[in-house]
Amino acid sequence: xxxxxxxxxxxxxxxxxxxxxxxxxxxxxxxxxxxxxxxxxxxxxxxxxxxxxxxxxxxxxxxxxxxxxxxxxxxxxxxxxxxxxxxxxxxxxxxxxxxxxxxxxxxxxxxxxxxxxxxxxxxxxxxxxxxxxxxxxxxxxxxxxxxxxxxxxxxxxxxxxxxxxxxxxxxxxxxxxxxxxxxxxxxxxxxxxxxxxxxxxxxxxxxxxxxxxxxxxxxxxxxxxxxxxxxxxxxxxxxxxxxxxxxxxxxxxxxxxxxxxxxxxxxxxxxxxxxxxxxxxxxxxxxxxxxxxxxxxxxxxxxxxxxxxxxxxxxxxxxxxxxxxxxxxxxxxxxxxxxxxxxxxxxxxxxxxxxxxxxxxxxxxxxxxxxxxxxxxxxxxxxxxxxxxxxxxxxxxxxxxxxxxxxxxxxxxxxxxxxxxxxxxxxxxxxxxxxxxxxxxxxxxxxxxxxxxxxxxxxxxxxxxxxxxxxxxxxxxxxxxxxxxxxxxxxxxxxxxxxxxxxxxxxxxxxxxxxxxxxxxxxxxxxxxxxxxxxxxxxxxxxxxxxxxxxxxxxxxxxxxxxxxxxxxxxxxxxxxxxxxxxxxxxxxxxxxxxxxxxxxxxxxxxxxxxxxxxxxxxxxx
Numbered sequence: 001x002x003x004x005x006x007x008x009x010x011x012x013x014x015x016x017x018x019x020x021x022x023x024x025x026x027x028x029x030x031x032x033x034x035x036x037x038x039x040x041x042x043x044x045x046x047x048x049x050x051x052x053x054x055x056x057x058x059x060x061x062x063x064x065x066x067x068x069x070x071x072x073x074x075x076x077x078x079x080x081x082x083x084x085x086x087x088x089x090x091x092x093x094x095x096x097x098x099x100x101x102x103x104x105x106x107x108x109x110x111x112x113x114x115x116x117x118x119x120x121x122x123x124x125x126x127x128x129x130x131x132x133x134x135x136x137x138x139x140x141x142x143x144x145x146x147x148x149x150x151x152x153x154x155x156x157x158x159x160x161x162x163x164x165x166x167x168x169x170x171x172x173x174x175x176x177x178x179x180x181x182x183x184x185x186x187x188x189x190x191x192x193x194x195x196x197x198x199x200x201x202x203x204x205x206x207x208x209x210x211x212x213x214x215x216x217x218x219x220x221x222x223x224x225x226x227x228x229x230x231x232x233x234x235x236x237x238x239x240x241x242x243x244x245x246x247x248x249x250x251x252x253x254x255x256x257x258x259x260x261x262x263x264x265x266x267x268x269x270x271x272x273x274x275x276x277x278x279x280x281x282x283x284x285x286x287x288x289x290x291x292x293x294x295x296x297x298x299x300x301x302x303x304x305x306x307x308x309x310x311x312x313x314x315x316x317x318x319x320x321x322x323x324x325x326x327x328x329x330x331x332x333x334x335x336x337x338x339x340x341x342x343x344x345x346x347x348x349x350x351x352x353x354x355x356x357x358x359x360x361x362x363x364x365x366x367x368x369x370x371x372x373x374x375x376x377x378x379x380x381x382x383x384x385x386x387x388x389x390x391x392x393x394x395x396x397x398x399x400x401x402x403x404x405x406x407x408x409x410x411x412x413x414x415x416x417x418x419x420x421x422x423x424x425x426x427x428x429x430x431x432x433x434x435x436x437x438x439x440x441x442x443x444x445x446x447x448x449x450x451x452x453x454x455x456x457x458x459x460x461x462x463x464x465x466x467x468x469x470x471x472x473x474x475x476x477x478x479x480x481x482x483x484x485x486x487x488x489x490x491x492x493x494x495x496x497x498x499x500x501x502x503x504x505x506x507x508x509x510x511x512x513x514x515x516x517x518x519x520x521x522x523x524x525x526x527x528x529x530x531x532x533x534x535x536x537x538x539x540x541x542x543x544x545x546x547x548x549x550x551x552x553x554x555x556x557x558x559x560x561x562x563x564x565x566x567x568x569x570x571x572x573x574x575x576x577x578x579x580x581x582x583x584x585x586x587x588x589x590x591x592x593x594x595x596x597x598x599x600x601x602x603x604x605x606x607x608x609x610x611x612x613x614x615x616x617x618x619x620x621x622x
């Protein structure tokens with residue numbers, strides 16, 4: 001998220017720079033990106049997938065665990081699989097761990113009944129056999145990255161990657177009609193019973209999870225305390241890209257988030273929350289402020305919701321009752337996949353009684369439409385007695401799209417409406433660019449006319465520059481007098497650019513993060529959400545191959561022509577900067593989503609046509 005915000009800021013600075021340079025101003029400096037977080041641990045906590053308790057040694061589950069547990073061998077025939085299908089989900093469960101093994105997101109209807117197209121090509125459809133989901137063929141994609149979701153507890157933070165309970169065969173009860181799945185087992189110390197209950201709803205993108213702990217003893221049982229807390233981890237890292245396919249550039253899209261004490265926070269997976277000055281202490285032989293080199297722990301009595309996010313999807317868990325977590329724990333090792341886990345510092349269960357933890361869970365696309373309820377009886381904003389009563393109204397902040405979110409959502413809405421008429425998002429972007437240009441035509445025309453007037457004054461400006469070459473103050477004074485005499489102002493073209501800055505930021509987030517553009521082709525472009533790479537050079541001297549992208553080259557060509565067409569500067573340094581600027585932009589746009597570059601290119605072409613039209617009209621009048 002941090003890297004994405006920096007790129008947004010760079011884009012804003014560049015867009016401002018285009019105007020300011022043309023109008024005799026110095027191009028602002030680029031924002032410096034922060035150095036990547038140093039990996040503070042050599043080993044990663046890898047989940048041991050698809051192994052029975054017989055195949056997994058206790059030392060493999062958690063290296064630092066202090067207790068010894070004897071696992072009983074689990075016969076393969078005793079392991080049960082369960083499959084739940086809704087209009088949005090395909091969910092595969094296993095009795096081993098009582099956990100979700102695979103979680104698929106389907107194409108599903110939006111609030112207006114139109115299909116949310118996550119999977120667009122028939123060759124990407126998933127087929128099942130052996131009784132899985134009725135041996136059907138679905139437009140769906142797995143987002144649990146083949147590691148599943150644990151919804152597991154542990155009293156050892158080093159077991160967060162894979163709780164001991166993930167290797168115990170739970171006893172299941174499946175109410176297939178009502179889509180409710182219940183898993184039960186004894187605790188490792190045999191003192192309490194653990195029951196996990198998953199409840200799904202046919203037309204909703206939310207499901208419920210309940211964790212129940214029942215005291216088996218005749219005395220009050222302290223399950224968690226300040227000295228020995230309990231950790232709860234629901235989700236792991238989200239897809240859709242598999243772990244082994246993620247490169248450094250894509251890593252910035254995978255993040256953890258939490259809403260505590262009325263404030264939303266997020267950070268990139270594996271990035272420490274440690275501040276710069278704390279790190280700097282260690283460079284000079286001092287001790288860091290943080291006591292644990294691996295985990296960041298934030299204590300709070302008000303953990304409202306938390307979860308994980310990726311470029312297109314989020315998984316959020318919202319406690320619904322008074323038994324809320326009292327802290328957040330994050331593994332800050334580079335590239336970890338543990339997600340956000342919570343801490344319970346006080347769990348006491350009276351003899352023969354139980355305690356229950358109720359959660360609302362959303363897993364789906366990062367869009368308001370996805371997080372909206374379909375059934376008003378389940379919507380806690382409408383029905384106070386809803387089973388989701390207690391859901392935080394700010395849970396849509398889970399995908400924190402910044403102050404321009406209303407613009408961004410409006411842009412996505414318009415694109416979807418255009419798509420219903422022209423079913424290709426490449427053409428949708430082009431049409432949207434034309435529509436936006438027409439909306440801002442009066443302002444842009446004022447800017448174009450200002451550029452033409454300034455060009456007409458070029459000979460006089462050049463004369464002033466030569467006459468007062470050794471007196472900058474006098475030179476500036478005479479130029480301003482010239483502007484005033486001719487009724488023009490270099491600042492007059494600023495307003496159109498300033499007004500469109502928030503719109504460009506919204507466009508960037510809309511074209512970068514909306515699921516609609518993912519895997520959407522256009523002409524030679526295979527995916528509008530990625531650079532339009534047509535060829536990658538072979539690796540050489542230990543360096544990876546270089547991607548050849550066509551659209552940024554075309555964009556910089558149009559930018560150069562537009563700059564040359566509107567150039568009014570006669571100072572050599574300013575002219576040099578004007579011609580260098582498009583190539584600076586090439587560096588930043590090279591790896592941007594091709595949808596963003598396509599939009600910018602369209603705007604350049606339209607601006608060129610408008611300036612040519614203005615110049616022609618002015619010439620005829622004269």
